[in-house]
Amino acid sequence: MSDTAAAGPAGISALLGNRGFTGLLGYRLLALLSYQIVAVTVGWHVYEITRDAFALGLIGLAEVIPYFCFALFAGYAVDHLPRRKLGMAACIGLLTTTLALAGIASGLLPAGIGRFGTLAIYAAIAVNGVVRAFLAPVYMSLFARVLKREQFPRGAGISSVVMQTGLVLGPALGGILVAWGGKTTAYLVAAAFAAAAAIAVATLRVSEPPLPAERAPVFKSIGEGLRFVFNTQVVLGAQALDMFSVLFGGAVALLPAFINEILHLGPEALGLLRASPAAGAVLMGLYLARHPLQRHAGRVLLLAVAGFGLCIIGFALSRHLWLAALMLMLSGMCDGVSVVLRSTILQLATPDHMRGRVSSINGIFIGSSNELGAFESGVAARLLGLVPSIVFGGCMTLLVVAATSRLAPRLRRLDLRELH
Numbered sequence: 410m411s412d413t414a415a416a417g418p419a420g421i422s423a424l425l426g427n428r429g430f431t432g433l434l435g436y437r438l439l440a441l442l443s444y445q446i447v448a449v450t451v452g453w454h455v456y457e458i459t460r461d462a463f464a465l466g467l468i469g470l471a472e473v474i475p476y477f478c479f480a481l482f483a484g485y486a487v488d489h490l491p492r493r494k495l496g497m498a499a500c501i502g503l504l505t506t507t508l509a510l511a512g513i514a515s516g517l518l519p520a521g522i523g524r525f526g527t528l529a530i531y532a533a534i535a536v537n538g539v540v541r542a543f544l545a546p547v548y549m550s551l552f553a554r555v556l557k558r559e560q561f562p563r564g565a566g567i568s569s570v571v572m573q574t575g576l577v578l579g580p581a582l583g584g585i586l587v588a589w590g591g592k593t594t595a596y597l598v599a600a601a602f603a604a605a606a607a608i609a610v611a612t613l614r615v616s617e618p619p620l621p622a623e624r625a626p627v628f629k630s631i632g633e634g635l636r637f638v639f640n641t642q643v644v645l646g647a648q649a650l651d652m653f654s655v656l657f658g659g660a661v662a663l664l665p666a667f668i669n670e671i672l673h674l675g676p677e678a679l680g681l682l683r684a685s686p687a688a689g690a691v692l693m694g695l696y697l698a699r700h701p702l703q704r705h706a707g708r709v710l711l712l713a714v715a716g717f718g719l720c721i722i723g724f725a726l727s728r729h730l731w732l733a734a735l736m737l738m739l740s741g742m743c744d745g746v747s748v749v750l751r752s753t754i755l756q757l758a759t760p761d762h763m764r765g766r767v768s769s770i771n772g773i774f775i776g777s778s779n780e781l782g783a784f785e786s787g788v789a790a791r792l793l794g795l796v797p798s799i800v801f802g803g804c805m806t807l808l809v810v811a812a813t814s815r816l817a818p819r820l821r822r823l824d825l826r827e828l829h
Contacts, residue, residue: 421563421567421699429613429615430556432613437575442582446596449584451510452664452679456666462666463788463791466788468534474535476772477773483543483546483765484546484772500606501607503606504600505536507596511596546768547765549768551615568752570694576686580680580683581683582680633766638767644758645817646817650710650714650810653806657802657806658717658782659721659786661683667799688741689745692742704824707819711821713747717740755771789802
């Protein structure tokens with residue numbers, strides 16, 4: 410079997426002709442657009458109030474703590490309850506919190522006074538953390554229901570393109586909306602996307618597995634998922650690699666401060682730089698959708714994450730908008746390889762009956778690393794200074810790659826054909 414799968418049932422046109430798959434992609438894109446517009450707007454909203462990079466880091470902490478608390482239970486729910494209904498409920502929750510933020514921005518709802526002026530904003534973001542715990546497990550579980558197993562690698566490439574398209578359009582649209590329409594307008598547009606996502610998942614054409622006649626005890630079931638992940642080296646290694654590289658190497662949370670203090674620009678630049686990593690990932694996702702990786706997947710994954718760390722160091726040393734955008738775009742191309750390979754590994758290695766739980770554990774490793782990384786970036790910026798903290802993060806990413814290569818030899822030697 411070659412690295413490039415032959416055209417046929419697993420081809421791109423066949424996948425895009427699958428209405429269940431395209432509907433699921435629509436759900437993912439709409440939810441991402443809503444979430445990303447909120448992320449850009451909240452960052453600018455909080456920095457406008459506080460002028461403090463540390464306060465930007467607290468946004469991530471406000472979301473990740475409730476995410477951690479609910480993620481495993483969300484995975485259990487996805488494995489034992491109707492998945493489409495859970496996805497719809499999560500989108501409605503996202504809609505509700507976004508409308509609350511719009512009310513705060515417009516003055517209809519109080520945001521707090523004095524040094525607690527951002528308290529209500531952080532509270533809304535905390536609720537978003539609970540909601541987000543359900544979005545990815547629902548998507549992963551339904552992904553395996555709308556595609557055949559041999560279609561997973563190519564489907565993961567297409568899925569990555571859609572996800573990264575949302576990460577391109579969402580921040581860019583968020584920056585434009587904040588600059589030209591104001592924060593309230595941006596939040597209301599995000600709310601509209603959340604409502605559309607709820608409709609998309611509610612009308613999705615997919616057959617769900619029969620619900621178990623008896624539900625296993627919650628903690629026993631969660632423990633089963635945890636044992637699977639920690640006993641499967643390629644899954645654990647891929648998740649840990651991404652978690653720690655994003656934890657230390659992510660610089661996105663500091664972009665408002667970097668733009669203001671280093672580049673001396675406004676919110677339009679924020680949208681551009683937030684979108685640049687995703688633009689690179691879209692290009693890489695398009696390539697991998699046509700040429701899915703099979704051989705030497707583990708080595709490619711490690712090299713891609715190392716490249717990500719080097720690009721973050723290059724970004725920290727940039728003093729011009731175009732160079733900063735280029736470094737972030739290249740980092741996105743490296744991250745795009747990581748996302749597709751990690752998603753494919755997870756889909757191929759996970760039994761169908763525990764996809765929700767494994768996805769929620771993956772979310773703790775991967776999704777929460779963005780928010781923890783935001784907090785780490787804020788703390789490092791306070792202790793080391795803005796630019797040195799970003800350089801430090803890139804160097805730590807390189808160390809993470811070296812450690813993973815040594816501690817997870819099965820991942821380093823992985824060939825995806827072994828998982829089919």
